[in-house]
Amino acid sequence: AATFRASEHQHIRYNPLQDEWVLVSAHRMKRPWQGLVEPQLLKTVPRHDPLNPLCPGATRANGEVNPHYDGTFLFDNDFPALQPDAPDPGTSDHPLFRAEAARGVCKVMCFHPWSDVTLPLMSVPEIRAVIDAWASVTEELGAQYPWVQIFENKGAMMGCSNPHPHCQVWASSFLPDIAQREERSQQTYHSQHGKPLLLEYGHQELLRKERLVLTSEHWIVLVPFWAVWPFQTLLLPRRHVRRLPELNPAERDDLASIMKKLLTKYDNLFETSFPYSMGWHGAPTGLKTGATCDHWQLHAHYYPPLLRSATVRKFMVGYEMLAQAQRDLTPEQAAERLRALPEVHYCLAQK
Amino acid sequence: AATFRASEHQHIRYNPLQDEWVLVSAHRMKRPWQGLVEPQLLKTVPRHDPLNPLCPGATRANGEVNPHYDGTFLFDNDFPALQPDAPDPGTSDHPLFRAEAARGVCKVMCFHPWSDVTLPLMSVPEIRAVIDAWASVTEELGAQYPWVQIFENKGAMMGCSNPHPHCQVWASSFLPDIAQREERSQQTYHSQHGKPLLLEYGHQELLRKERLVLTSEHWIVLVPFWAVWPFQTLLLPRRHVRRLPELNPAERDDLASIMKKLLTKYDNLFETSFPYSMGWHGAPTGLKTGATCDHWQLHAHYYPPLLRSATVRKFMVGYEMLAQAQRDLTPEQAAERLRALPEVHYCLAQK
Ligand SMILES: O=P(O)(O)O[C@H]1O[C@H](CO)[C@@H](O)[C@H](O)[C@H]1O
Ligand SMILES: O=P(O)(O)O[C@H]1O[C@H](CO)[C@@H](O)[C@H](O)[C@H]1O
Numbered sequence: 001a002a003t004f005r006a007s008e009h010q011h012i013r014y015n016p017l018q019d020e021w022v023l024v025s026a027h028r029m030k031r032p033w034q035g036l037v038e039p040q041l042l043k044t045v046p047r048h049d050p051l052n053p054l055c056p057g058a059t060r061a062n063g064e065v066n067p068h069y070d071g072t073f074l075f076d077n078d079f080p081a082l083q084p085d086a087p088d089p090g091t092s093d094h095p096l097f098r099a100e101a102a103r104g105v106c107k108v109m110c111f112h113p114w115s116d117v118t119l120p121l122m123s124v125p126e127i128r129a130v131i132d133a134w135a136s137v138t139e140e141l142g143a144q145y146p147w148v149q150i151f152e153n154k155g156a157m158m159g160c161s162n163p164h165p166h167c168q169v170w171a172s173s174f175l176p177d178i179a180q181r182e183e184r185s186q187q188t189y190h191s192q193h194g195k196p197l198l199l200e201y202g203h204q205e206l207l208r209k210e211r212l213v214l215t216s217e218h219w220i221v222l223v224p225f226w227a228v229w230p231f232q233t234l235l236l237p238r239r240h241v242r243r244l245p246e247l248n249p250a251e252r253d254d255l256a257s258i259m260k261k262l263l264t265k266y267d268n269l270f271e272t273s274f275p276y277s278m279g280w281h282g283a284p285t286g287l288k289t290g291a292t293c294d295h296w297q298l299h300a301h302y303y304p305p306l307l308r309s310a311t312v313r314k315f316m317v318g319y320e321m322l323a324q325a326q327r328d329l330t331p332e333q334a335a336e337r338l339r340a341l342p343e344v345h346y347c348l349a350q351k
Numbered sequence: 352a353a354t355f356r357a358s359e360h361q362h363i364r365y366n367p368l369q370d371e372w373v374l375v376s377a378h379r380m381k382r383p384w385q386g387l388v389e390p391q392l393l394k395t396v397p398r399h400d401p402l403n404p405l406c407p408g409a410t411r412a413n414g415e416v417n418p419h420y421d422g423t424f425l426f427d428n429d430f431p432a433l434q435p436d437a438p439d440p441g442t443s444d445h446p447l448f449r450a451e452a453a454r455g456v457c458k459v460m461c462f463h464p465w466s467d468v469t470l471p472l473m474s475v476p477e478i479r480a481v482i483d484a485w486a487s488v489t490e491e492l493g494a495q496y497p498w499v500q501i502f503e504n505k506g507a508m509m510g511c512s513n514p515h516p517h518c519q520v521w522a523s524s525f526l527p528d529i530a531q532r533e534e535r536s537q538q539t540y541h542s543q544h545g546k547p548l549l550l551e552y553g554h555q556e557l558l559r560k561e562r563l564v565l566t567s568e569h570w571i572v573l574v575p576f577w578a579v580w581p582f583q584t585l586l587l588p589r590r591h592v593r594r595l596p597e598l599n600p601a602e603r604d605d606l607a608s609i610m611k612k613l614l615t616k617y618d619n620l621f622e623t624s625f626p627y628s629m630g631w632h633g634a635p636t637g638l639k640t641g642a643t644c645d646h647w648q649l650h651a652h653y654y655p656p657l658l659r660s661a662t663v664r665k666f667m668v669g670y671e672m673l674a675q676a677q678r679d680l681t682p683e684q685a686a687e688r689l690r691a692l693p694e695v696h697y698c699l700a701q702k
Contacts, residue, residue, distance in 0.1 A: 002438050003438065004437075004438040004439060004440050004441060006440070006450075009437040009438055009440075010432065010433060010434060010437045010453050011437065011440045011450050011451065011452060011453050012450065012451050012452075012453045012525060013449065013450045013451075014449040014450070014451075016446065016447050016449070020528055021525075021527070021528050023432060023433075023453060023523075023527075025431075025432040025433065027434075028430060028431075028432050030430065031429070031430030032412075033512065034512045034513065035507060035510055035511060035512030036507040036508065036510070036512075039390070061383075078382075079379060079381065079382030080376075080379075081361065081374060081376040081379050081670070081677055082361060082374075082376065083361060083378075085353075086355075086360040086361045086362065087353050087354065087355040087360055088355060089355050089357070089360075089362045090355060094555060095367065095540075095544075096367050096548070096551065096552050096555060096576070097555070097576055098364065098365040098367070099357075099362050099363065099364045099365070099375075100362065100363050100364075100365075101362060101363075102361050102362050102363045102374060147674070149670060149673060149674045151669040151670055151672075151673050151674075152669070153666075153668050153669040156386060156387040157387065158666065158668045158669070159386055159387070159666025159668045159669070160386060160668075161384065161385045161386030161387075162385065168669065168670070170670055170674070172374075172674075174363060174372075176372070176374075176670075176674035176675035177371055177372050177674070177675040177676070178673060178674055178675065179674060189446075193446075197447070200447065201447050204445060204447060204448070225447070225448055277668045277669045277672050277673065279669065279672075279673035279674070281673070301672075301673060303672050303673075315504075315509065315510025317504050317509045317510045317511075317628045318502040318503070318504040318509070318510070318519065318628045318630070319432070319500060319502055319519070319521055319527075321502075321628050321630075321652075321654050322500060322502050322529060322628065322630035322632070322652060322654075323498070323500045323502075323521070323523075323527035323528070323529055323530060323630070324527035324528040324529065325528070326432055328432075
């Protein structure tokens with residue numbers, strides 16, 4: 001029998017954090033692509049548009065007028081999926097028809113007063129201000145809610161309906177599905193091995209090196225062994241940190257700098273403003289804030305859809321929706337490509 | 352406190368088949384949409400294109416020439432994600448780095464010799480031929496492999512790279528992730544309640560009626576209580592059937608007819624060739640074919656992405672990728688809209 005080579009031979013890999021498997025079939029990159037090519041968006045975003053509800057001084061859907069903010073700006077989502085006061089659906093009459101109450105709040109956070117910048121084009125101190133705002137909103141909403149989900153949908157391909165640089169914060173009265181899985185896996189691993197799953201994982205990746213993308217004094221960026229999206233990454237602190245507010249000033253500055261480098265590499269990969277969804281996961285909050293959450297390690301997931309170019313994405317459809325995630329290049333190949341890219345943004349590089 | 356109304360008040364619902372939760376926030380449909388609008392595809396597919404590798408008589412990537420088939424046509428995928436002979440990755444040296452062998456085959460099945468038809472535009476006997484071919488391929492590949500995944504990606508929006516009506520069949524040496532979940536849930540339900548989960552679920556929905564879309568002598572189509580995609584449906588036999596090959600001739604004819612009606616309603620909803628991924632799930636095969644699989648009920652899932660119109664889809668991004676699925680209209684509202692649609696295709700209706 002042939003010797004196994006991950007880049008030639010399909011195999012399945014286990015995601016111990018979310019208890020899922022992925023099919024890795026790297027030889028599939030050889031197939032020609034005749035499917036959908038996304039529209040290449042022209043960069044015609046004005047710096048300020050008084051009709052854009054995210055801009056300083058603009059009027060929002062509910063009639064409120066935004067302040068003339070000059071840093072980050074946090075406000076209530078005018079079309080929230082979660083509201084603080086929804087009534088309880090009551091008890092179910094059958095085990096196959098279970099519904100439960102869901103309460104929460106949805107906020108929007110603008111990263112910058114200008115519409116024509118993105119995180120990698122912002123300065124390190126400006127990104128640091130975003131990190132501080134993330135920590136504050138986690139603390140503020142975490143006082144009441146067990147889960148505070150910070151996430152950024154970047155680019156029209158990711159359903160983002162407004163080009164102004166921003167993220168969302170949805171806090172809920174329940175632990176969402178993926179939070180529950182991560183809670184369970186990290187709890188089990190900690191009780192079996194006596195250390196936090198992701199702290200051990202980060203250590204191992206520092207030794208193995210082949211999936212590392214960036215390292216700094218306090219942070220690691222890698223393509224996880226079990227990555228599903230072509231250029232998916234995981235951003236981890238080196239120290240055992242459970243939630244965003246615990247990060248000290250040096251770790252926050254360093255995070256701003258490594259985020260700028262990672263997102264610059266992403267943009268440089270296909271010389272486009274790289275679309276993705278990203279989000280933070282940390283230990284549950286609310287009543288759990290005091291509880292020992294030593295099994296938890298803070299981390300951010302980046303899920304970018306592009307596969308071959310600025311206009312050809314990976315579709316998670318068919319087999320992926322009905323059977324199992326499947327990827328077309330190995331995580332090691334993806335990490336190698338990201339490592340090799342410059343840390344200077346292609347829009348700023350001297351020609 | 353206000354009285355709970357599912358169409359007004361957000362809540363979470365449990366999917367007992369796949370052990371997952373979904374957030375239902377129907378009031379979200381009120382928000383305006385300023386995001387991506389998909390290109391409206393012009394119907395310019397020629398009936399026969401000698402350069403299209405799925406057409407009768409065409410030459411494929413590997414040099415093989417297709418026969419001049421006049422019904423369905425099954426052949427090996429020229430760019431398979433699964434191959435029969437991949438070597439084993441060997442044992443892992445660490446519990447966080449687990450990989451396993453994956454073997455299998457990938458086939459493509461053309462539904463019809465013409466490129467310019469889709470299932471709802473085919474005749475009932477032509478659809479019946481597709482069903483027979485599905486049953487045969489399940490039997491054939493199921494002799495060797497524990498899981499035979501039949502799925503159709505329809506439309507460019509669903510990553511489909513060829514307009515010729517076709518589906519794919521991926522058979523694997525492992526039970527894929529979602530198959531494992533359905534196996535576990537149905538097994539547990541059966542041992543606790545003494546009946547198959549989906550058989551009981553179908554009975555309950557026939558009594559409750561509000562999520563039914565279509566019923567026939569042998570089949571039920573409904574929007575599941577826990578649906579994630581806006582117009583997701585579940586297609587169930589009334590009788591306890593574990594796998595496609597078990598369907599008798601009357602059930603197959605009736606299935607062809609109800610599929611034609613469902614897919615016609617889908618096309619009529621936004622007067623477009625409705626994109627979706629669909630697939631069949633039945634009891635595991637291979638060595639399990641003989642085992643008692645009484646907890647299993649055969650079913651098909653339809654996952655269509657469109658939300659508001661032929662060009663505005665639901666994006667499963669951000670919160671959905673990082674926390675939990677979320678939907679913007681209730682399953683009951685979706686079922687009501689589908690029920691109200693005519694069973695004559697808008698392209699065939701007399702104006
Ligand atoms: O094999 P195809 O049709 O080219 O590819 C399509 O279906 C596959 C199976 O669902 C997916 O993995 C691909 O991302 C998608 O583009
Ligand atoms: O709230 P937005 O940005 O308009 O909407 C976007 O993000 C939400 C949260 O991930 C998704 O539910 C929507 O499908 C998506 O279009």
